[in-house]
Amino acid sequence: MVKESVKHLNPYIPEQTLDDLKAQYGLKRLIRLSANENAFGTSSEVAKALEKWHFADANLYPDSNAEKLRQSISVRFGIDATHLLFGNGLDEVIELLCRVILEPGDEVIEPDLTFSEYQLHSQIEGAKIKRVSLDDAGYLNLAAIKKQLTHQTKMIWLCNPNNPTGTFLGPKTIQSFLEDVPKDVTVIVDEAYIDFVDDRHASVIQLTKQFDNLVVLRTFSKAYGLANFRVGYAICNPPLMNYLQAARLPYNLSTFAEVAATAAFQDTEFVKRVVKTVVEERTKWQHFLTKQKLPFYESAANFIFFKVDNADGLHDYLLRNGYLVRNGLKAGWLRISIGKPEDNSAVQKLMADYLTTR
Numbered sequence: 001m002v003k004e005s006v007k008h009l010n011p012y013i014p015e016q017t018l019d020d021l022k023a024q025y026g027l028k029r030l031i032r033l034s035a036n037e038n039a040f041g042t043s044s045e046v047a048k049a050l051e052k053w054h055f056a057d058a059n060l061y062p063d064s065n066a067e068k069l070r071q072s073i074s075v076r077f078g079i080d081a082t083h084l085l086f087g088n089g090l091d092e093v094i095e096l097l098c099r100v101i102l103e104p105g106d107e108v109i110e111p112d113l114t115f116s117e118y119q120l121h122s123q124i125e126g127a128k129i130k131r132v133s134l135d136d137a138g139y140l141n142l143a144a145i146k147k148q149l150t151h152q153t154k155m156i157w158l159c160n161p162n163n164p165t166g167t168f169l170g171p172k173t174i175q176s177f178l179e180d181v182p183k184d185v186t187v188i189v190d191e192a193y194i195d196f197v198d199d200r201h202a203s204v205i206q207l208t209k210q211f212d213n214l215v216v217l218r219t220f221s222k223a224y225g226l227a228n229f230r231v232g233y234a235i236c237n238p239p240l241m242n243y244l245q246a247a248r249l250p251y252n253l254s255t256f257a258e259v260a261a262t263a264a265f266q267d268t269e270f271v272k273r274v275v276k277t278v279v280e281e282r283t284k285w286q287h288f289l290t291k292q293k294l295p296f297y298e299s300a301a302n303f304i305f306f307k308v309d310n311a312d313g314l315h316d317y318l319l320r321n322g323y324l325v326r327n328g329l330k331a332g333w334l335r336i337s338i339g340k341p342e343d344n345s346a347v348q349k350l351m352a353d354y355l356t357t358r
């Protein structure tokens, strides 16, 4: 009835709605720090741009090429406009890459502990997943990944900064890795959190000009605060780009999504303010965790991953006190998104109380 690969999937478990959780736990207020959403909302320019939209156009299909958004991004990054592909969230781009590249029996290499959708969509295509442990400090282990390459390897996923560890590898390190990888292996660098890295030259977008087997992924869901609008994109060269374009759904970006993303992309001041606060608050989190003697990985993203005895107990305690954090990624570890300063202090206070009274 269904293809064999689909019978054995570990599906992605989406967030429960805040209303459901509040009802379930009898809470008046619940702050979600489990999905790495932007705690500071989105640019006020987004609402202004959407208000100007003509509702009378609701019956018309959107621009299949998302030309306005495409031009803005192409100009900012100095990338050929035809080397961009948009998706209904980055999720759809991840799905499309697997759909276009993988055949049953192909091998896919991914870090052992990373974003779960790479595995899900590779499995649907019947590919075999090889998972390579992170190093002791939680960094992607590129040397160990290289050792796993075989003639069957079609794809390597590098999430940078990595979700959920937050660890970041610089572009020079990724460049020398690309120089060692055979040209018929597609290397995908997911830069969903790249804006939170405290370095203007963190991205490998420019390396697409040198490597035809490199795909760089970006999303509007995190630093731009547009998770609800579902806009992500890939940057890569032809011929891969042409095959991706041929296989994608023609109207995957609504005009609403394109208008919102274009306005958000232009408001660079908003993103700068968000990133500045996140970086400051991330440092405070690191100080707090150090003081509490809780091990954590060095994060360059808008979340931090830490180890604590009785992680599920702490998760539950925070939830009952109005804060949802992410458990279940690795036994004994929790991932918390960096929130507003007042929420970070409140969670730290709750944690300190929990850890001393246990």
Ligand SMILES: *Cc1c(COP(=O)(O)O)cnc(C)c1O
Residues within 6 Å of the ligand: 036, 088, 089, 090, 091, 092, 115, 159, 163, 190, 192, 218, 219, 220, 221, 227, 230, 231, 232
């Ligand atoms: C959030 C996230 C995505 C998905 O982003 P959407 O554009 O919202 O689909 C992709 N990759 C990583 C690593 C993420 O954390």
